[in-house]
Amino acid sequence: MPKVGLVGCVKTKRDSALPAKDLYVSGLFAGRRRFVERSCDSWWVLSAKHGILSPGQMIEPYDLALERMPARSRYQWSLSVLESLDVQVELIAGDVVEVHAGSAYRDFGLVDGLVQRGLTVEIPTFGLGLGQQLQFYKEAPHKIKE
Numbered sequence: 001m002p003k004v005g006l007v008g009c010v011k012t013k014r015d016s017a018l019p020a021k022d023l024y025v026s027g028l029f030a031g032r033r034r035f036v037e038r039s040c041d042s043w044w045v046l047s048a049k050h051g052i053l054s055p056g057q058m059i060e061p062y063d064l065a066l067e068r069m070p071a072r073s074r075y076q077w078s079l080s081v082l083e084s085l086d087v088q089v090e091l092i093a094g095d096v097v098e099v100h101a102g103s104a105y106r107d108f109g110l111v112d113g114l115v116q117r118g119l120t121v122e123i124p125t126f127g128l129g130l131g132q133q134l135q136f137y138k139e140a141p142h143k144i145k146e
Contacts, residue, residue: 001096001120004089005036005043006052008101013061020045021055028130031137032100035124040098044089046105051077052084066104078109082117093118100125 010026017023021033024045036043045053049064066074085091097119099106106123114121125133 001094002042002091003040003096003098004091005040005098006046006101007032007036007043008046008105009048011065015061017058017060019056020047020053020059023059023061027134028137031134031140035137035140036098036100042089044085046081046101046110048077051081052088054088067102069104071108074104074108078113081110082113085114086117091117091119094120096120096122098122098124 007029010024010029012025013023014025033043043055045055047053047059048066048069049062050059053059066077069077091097091114097114099111099114099121100123111121111123125136128136
């Protein structure tokens, strides 16, 4: 079964346009990226502004966070992301989607929509606090099976 990774963006970004995989600056994003590059067949960035981005897609820095958006907007964002995934990624029932993003990204329809499509959703850091997530990603290369 193909496995697709979804990696949530982070607040801190570089100062100029770059591929999405290189725009976001944090230990958390770097750890998530390393993890999905080893555990998934392909991966996408979940962007508060752009929805989904391919890792190589060039984008300008922006200042928008799902955490600061009302719940209704987060639900609309999730619907938009699901529609984009349907078109751009062409997931089929039985595929695995590994989600590396906070609850603002997951809990407003995204995970439910993936499950409704017959996809298996894995959230390796579910229930972990920020420090625990950073530790998880630090130790993860030793846990991922090639």
